[in-house]
Amino acid sequence: MRRVFNVGRRNAGRMAELLVDHGQAVITDLETGEILADQTLDATREYQYRKPANDVNDAPRQM
Known part of the structure; x- marks a missing residue:
């Protein structure tokens, strides 16, 4: 199954x-090594939602 991640x-x-x-x-990020997303996969969804976190760059405000 295809997965889609939002990194901002x-x-x-x-x-x-x-x-x-x-x-x-x-x-x-390949150039800086910055973590853009760190999350647990939801096997029931193609689009992988994630909760906002202070230590992750530009996290969307879903959930």
Whole structure:
């Protein structure tokens, strides 16, 4: 199943790396190493919602 992650508008055009391990997804910027998203996958959804967090860049305000 395809998955869609929101990493924020500020990150548009940036090269990123996605690491998925045992249902945990971490997306990092390839140039700076900044964590853009760190979340648990929801197997029932294609679009992966995430809660806002202070330590994650530009987190959307869903949930």
